[in-house]
Amino acid sequence: MQVVKEYVQRWYESGLDPDEYVCHYKQGNLVDIESTATGKRQTVLTFCTNDVLGLVQDEAVKQAAIDAILQYGTSNSSCSVLSGRIDLHRQLEKEISEFKHLPHTQLFINAWMAMQALMDAFCHLAIPVPGFQHTRETLIMSDVLNHGCIVAAVANAGTRSGKMFSHSPRVRVRAYRHCDTEDLARKLRRYARPDDRIMVISDAVFSMDGDIAPLPDMLDVMENYDGSVLVMDEAHASGAIGATGRGIYEHFNILPQNAIERGIIPLIMTTFSKFAASAGAAISSHVAELIPLLNVSPTSIGTISLSPPLTAAALESIRQVRQSPELVQQLQSNSRYLRSRLIEQGFNAIGETNVIPVILPPDINPKIFGRLMLDNHGIWVSPIWFIAKPRVRITVNAIHTKEEIDSLVTAMVATRDILYKPMISA
Numbered sequence: 001m002q003v004v005k006e007y008v009q010r011w012y013e014s015g016l017d018p019d020e021y022v023c024h025y026k027q028g029n030l031v032d033i034e035s036t037a038t039g040k041r042q043t044v045l046t047f048c049t050n051d052v053l054g055l056v057q058d059e060a061v062k063q064a065a066i067d068a069i070l071q072y073g074t075s076n077s078s079c080s081v082l083s084g085r086i087d088l089h090r091q092l093e094k095e096i097s098e099f100k101h102l103p104h105t106q107l108f109i110n111a112w113m114a115m116q117a118l119m120d121a122f123c124h125l126a127i128p129v130p131g132f133q134h135t136r137e138t139l140i141m142s143d144v145l146n147h148g149c150i151v152a153a154v155a156n157a158g159t160r161s162g163k164m165f166s167h168s169p170r171v172r173v174r175a176y177r178h179c180d181t182e183d184l185a186r187k188l189r190r191y192a193r194p195d196d197r198i199m200v201i202s203d204a205v206f207s208m209d210g211d212i213a214p215l216p217d218m219l220d221v222m223e224n225y226d227g228s229v230l231v232m233d234e235a236h237a238s239g240a241i242g243a244t245g246r247g248i249y250e251h252f253n254i255l256p257q258n259a260i261e262r263g264i265i266p267l268i269m270t271t272f273s274k275f276a277a278s279a280g281a282a283i284s285s286h287v288a289e290l291i292p293l294l295n296v297s298p299t300s301i302g303t304i305s306l307s308p309p310l311t312a313a314a315l316e317s318i319r320q321v322r323q324s325p326e327l328v329q330q331l332q333s334n335s336r337y338l339r340s341r342l343i344e345q346g347f348n349a350i351g352e353t354n355v356i357p358v359i360l361p362p363d364i365n366p367k368i369f370g371r372l373m374l375d376n377h378g379i380w381v382s383p384i385w386f387i388a389k390p391r392v393r394i395t396v397n398a399i400h401t402k403e404e405i406d407s408l409v410t411a412m413v414a415t416r417d418i419l420y421k422p423m424i425s426a
């Protein structure tokens with residue numbers, strides 16, 4: 001532990017530790033927070049929530065969660081294989097399947113569990129089955145900026161074979177350059193062997209850059225590999241992109257069926273922690289046989305199933321989105337408005353979704369930027385300095401008003417005026 005102590009001490013000294021806040025109350029985008037370092041308490045306007053449609057405090061969503069607790073209690077107290085599912089699970093799976101145009105869906109308690117289950121199921125299958133020999137290697141191509149849940153799951157997939165699953169052939173993982181389909185094509189030509197099972201995996205919307213995976217070009221490349229699998233992580237895409245919030249396929253005006261017709265197997269991961277006012281994840285497919293395999297993966301059997309209130313909140317949220325697509329349109333309009341206002345003011349605001357990263361000069365500590373925003377303007381944005389280029393990450397949602405967005409831009413300009421001169425003049 002000495003190394004840990006010394007490391008953390010140096011970490012604090014160099015100011016790389018994140019500031020911590022505790023929330024006492026929320027109303028819309030107004031949040032009453034307390035700084036754990038200073039004890040200072042203030043009501044701030046948040047631009048760092050993933051509650052993209054503002055459904056966390058929707059009356060029907062809250063009531064659905066309360067009703068579920070009254071009917072089932074707060075927890076299912078086991079996994080679905082050992083103790084069964086609740087009817088709400090079945091309804092939610094059906095609702096997601098309809099929303100994502102893929103008929104079979106399996107729930108998980110979060111994205112990390114879902115991704116791990118997918119790798120275990122797809123790459124390694126489950127237990128050895130008499131009379132079945134799994135001989136084909138898997139090649140996974142992963143965008144270099146994919147979310148940590150993908151990175152962790154594919155890293156595990158690459159090392160598990162021969163350990164937990166001694167019957168499973170090798171899994172080879174290769175990264176391709178961010179959103180670069182030429183690099184994807186080049187690396188597939190270089191690494192794919194004739195008998196490989198091929199999986200390409202990508203965030204649909206990248207969580208730190210706010211940009212969208214080039215799905216049509218990816219399909220063009222993958223068409224050359226019949227039976228290849230395309231996994232889209234729609235954590236930030238669900239409820240946010242596409243005319244009615246159905247995600248990346250709708251954004252590009254296509255259906256998963258179009259991929260299927262071209263010999264590509266589409267898999268979609270949906271998560272509920274952003275648009276669906278809850279927590280949890282789901283994997284959807286048109287291949288019915290994938291579901292029982294996902295259901296017996298270690299991260300399904302070895303952990304709790306999605307709790308009744310979380311399931312009910314997600315279910316009601318998806319119903320709300322389907323009934324009120326104008327929420328999604330409002331989100332998209334707010335995103336366009338804020339991004340264009342920031343660019344107009346000379347900020348380097350990248351991406352194209354409601355995740356709006358503003359890249360800062362390399363010598364500016366984003367934490368200081370964030371603190372000034374809070375202290376001087378009562379506006380909460382996320383400073384990001386780990387791994388990524390230093391930036392302020394802003395997430396706008398459907399319930400931000402134009403006045404609130406304008407006040408954010410004013411505060412950003414005033415904060416920049418204290419810290420540095422704009423790179424591009426307004």
Ligand SMILES: Cc1ncc(COP(=O)(O)O)c(C=O)c1O
Pocket residue numbers: 109110111112147149203204205206207233235236271272273274279280281
């Ligand atoms: C692309 C992506 N995938 C997965 C996740 C994790 O989702 P969850 O917290 O809902 O499990 C996130 C969270 O930010 C994400 O951005």
